[in-house]
Amino acid sequence: MSGGVADPRRRVPRTDVVLADPAVAAAVAEFGRPRVKAAVGVAQERARRGEVAPEAVAQAALAALAAPTPRVVLNATGVVLHTNLGRAALSASAVAALVAAAGHTDVELDLRTGRRARRGRDTLAVLAAAVPHAQAAHVVNNGAAALVLAATALAGGREIVVSRGELVEIGDGFRLPELLESTGARLREVGTTNRTTVADYAAAVGERTGFVLKVHPSNFVVSGFTSAAPVRDLAGLGAPVVVDIGSGLLAADPLLPAEPDAGSALRAGAALVTASGDKLLGGPQAGLLFGTADVVDRLRRHPLARALRVDKLTLAALAATVAGPVSPTWSALRADPVALRGRAQRLREDLVAAGHAAEVTPCVSVVGGGGAPGVELPSWAVALPQRYAQPLRLGEPAVLGRVARGRVLLDLRCVPAEADGRLREAVLRVGGARCG
Numbered sequence: 001m002s003g004g005v006a007d008p009r010r011r012v013p014r015t016d017v018v019l020a021d022p023a024v025a026a027a028v029a030e031f032g033r034p035r036v037k038a039a040v041g042v043a044q045e046r047a048r049r050g051e052v053a054p055e056a057v058a059q060a061a062l063a064a065l066a067a068p069t070p071r072v073v074l075n076a077t078g079v080v081l082h083t084n085l086g087r088a089a090l091s092a093s094a095v096a097a098l099v100a101a102a103g104h105t106d107v108e109l110d111l112r113t114g115r116r117a118r119r120g121r122d123t124l125a126v127l128a129a130a131v132p133h134a135q136a137a138h139v140v141n142n143g144a145a146a147l148v149l150a151a152t153a154l155a156g157g158r159e160i161v162v163s164r165g166e167l168v169e170i171g172d173g174f175r176l177p178e179l180l181e182s183t184g185a186r187l188r189e190v191g192t193t194n195r196t197t198v199a200d201y202a203a204a205v206g207e208r209t210g211f212v213l214k215v216h217p218s219n220f221v222v223s224g225f226t227s228a229a230p231v232r233d234l235a236g237l238g239a240p241v242v243v244d245i246g247s248g249l250l251a252a253d254p255l256l257p258a259e260p261d262a263g264s265a266l267r268a269g270a271a272l273v274t275a276s277g278d279k280l281l282g283g284p285q286a287g288l289l290f291g292t293a294d295v296v297d298r299l300r301r302h303p304l305a306r307a308l309r310v311d312k313l314t315l316a317a318l319a320a321t322v323a324g325p326v327s328p329t330w331s332a333l334r335a336d337p338v339a340l341r342g343r344a345q346r347l348r349e350d351l352v353a354a355g356h357a358a359e360v361t362p363c364v365s366v367v368g369g370g371g372a373p374g375v376e377l378p379s380w381a382v383a384l385p386q387r388y389a390q391p392l393r394l395g396e397p398a399v400l401g402r403v404a405r406g407r408v409l410l411d412l413r414c415v416p417a418e419a420d421g422r423l424r425e426a427v428l429r430v431g432g433a434r435c436g
Ligand SMILES: *Cc1c(COP(=O)(O)O)cnc(C)c1O
Pocket: 142, 143, 144, 145, 170, 215, 216, 217, 218, 219, 244, 245, 246, 247, 275, 276, 277, 286, 287, 369, 370, 371
């Protein structure tokens, strides 16, 4: 050290000194030690490079921890549409469309004439073309918004005839009956929890009916002495039939034979179908509405439609999702168990070689996210001791597995094969954190 200027590397505070700072200690309680240590390490590195004053290392680490960006999570839960992880992961083409749409686009402009055009018309055309029997399509913020718009525009001050077996809670305390009533429409409940016949609906349909509603029980199964009226029979009762299929299958798929789809509901006579964009469609959060031209037009022109409209990013990602190629959701749903087993064995070998108690185990994945209840997909996982679960969640990237019987299972079905290396590194870092 000549000239009296101290080398900044010598003044960067040691990790234990930074961790002893009261604010940093509080952060350890909130975020966990591995994550705080990692943030401190990055701040020390920045201080060595002269980007951060040595006395500001704790502050820089805390700022990084408080960064508001969502944290990237590898979904090793085996739940394909995990609500807490944001449901569907977008395809590479949908991501590219999002990025392109982030700037200025022709979302509401006809470039040939230079005049205003219908917002999102290309996306609406792509959607309508993808659903057999749909004359028109409209997009709102989510499935719940689609129902609210339908109830407001088609049944405001009137009755919605609905089966007692379809008064569903969609999650987090939100119940469809309360959502529908919040629009000013009245519910006319018919039938019983387990059985509702066409005659039950027929007796309730009359002057005051806005529409007959069929709701897909997408997150539970009623079995035993049950019966439900098919859309085809309800379509003859003289009131429009609205079908909330929930999960957003556009056409029937043999992998999920019990799951309703938009095309079949419309063919059976539904005037309107509502669904989510981020469930089985595998796209961004959105509420999809398919139906006859006049019904969709009434919805589109209702004042409430303006409050529920989606942004240009959603429109771009939706069009790209529908245009293909296959989304991560369907790659995961169709993943070959033999291939999953091979990936699990390779991951286990690498982890065992590094001294981790990893095992390969068969497991069962599910669709999740309010879709295809009861469907079980055979899968393969790498199992680690349960104490790995929290450090994995707090790592970079964060890894969420499934804890079962004292172990954390890393189900590979929803982990893209190209992320296996990052998953392996994340587990290896847990080992590193333990030793260090
Ligand atoms: C998921 C679901 C909804 C709610 O859709 P969101 O997109 O979550 O708002 C409504 N109805 C059914 C049948 C559903 O499965």
